[in-house]
Amino acid sequence: MIPVAEPVFDDDELKNLVEAIKTGWISSKGKFVKEFEVNFAKYIGAKYGVATMNGTAALHLALRALDIKTGDEIIVPDLCFIATANTVTYCNAKPIPVDSHPEYWCLDPYKIEERITTKTKAIIPVHLYGHPCDMDIIMELAERYNLFVIEDAAEAHGAKYKGNIVGALGDINCFSFFANKIITTGEGGMCLTDSVELYEKMKILRDHGMNPQKRYWHDFLGFNYRMTNLQAAVGVAQLKKIDKFIEKKRLIAKWYKEGFQELEEQGYITLHPELSWAMNIFWMYSILINDKAKIRRDHFIEKLKGKGIDSRPFFYPIHVLPMYEFNTNKLKNAEDISSRGVNLPTSPILEKNQIDFIVKTIKELINT
């Protein structure tokens, strides 16, 4: 079976892990945590990094640091992984889903303003499946309405918006290092910020809200959201390879695009976009199955599996899920894209002959 995603390691990860274990620094104290925070922040172009136990914890930490609370409304994309909306709910705030842009699938920046109320406190743009959001419009709205911006760049390490790496524009920006993300620490996450106040606040919130000068004195309700030195040991080694991973994912995307050219021209499928202002890192190369194809998405996924190729359906729009059904707005693009989208294998160790096999199999499935 060709998996959709697979972590790639070499001796570097092992060497760092062995060092962490041999020195006994296995929890959150230890040199790799700091090293990973500093190196990752530098790579993205932010001043400070706060590593967390996973990406969901990073989002929750960011929202708590910005004092998001009961009654607040937070703009999120409707089409997105559930963690983004859930962390808003953890703060007793309300996620307000916005429809997808039909061309590049991220939240449509032109549909944000109509959802802004006096309760709106922040926007969380998610760079979906590796494609950046149109940040200029989002930042302009945030400025005009005095809203915080939290970029969720969990799926887009190294993607670029108008030439700049995403994840450094918002007040706090969040990343995930889950096994299938661009680089991984097993489970893991990070918040980046340029604000020294938010940086200090997040470090305290991450460590039970404990006063750094007074052990076991807790000024406010905090969490244990720390990253371990074992996770960070892997992260430090992974980060050295990030540009290679991205380059390979873009090459895989090019192979898919060339292979699918005919299917696309004939209108059977829609390819993973890359708008003129974007550098997509193709976290998972994705296609939409158009109505013209005889086969429906779920059947397509089943058939692919039968041929030894794993794939994933797109996320459900959050407004159809039981806990978010309160939103009755018609979000047609998100529903449409969600129902037709498939993520294809995009591991950076895949070779041309494997992509050729996947393309050939898909051509047969679509045309019969």
Ligand SMILES: *Cc1c(COP(=O)(O)O)cnc(C)c1O
């Ligand atoms: C993966 C992901 C998260 C959550 O990260 P975890 O590390 O799995 O908790 C959050 N947002 C988006 C968009 C993601 O893809």
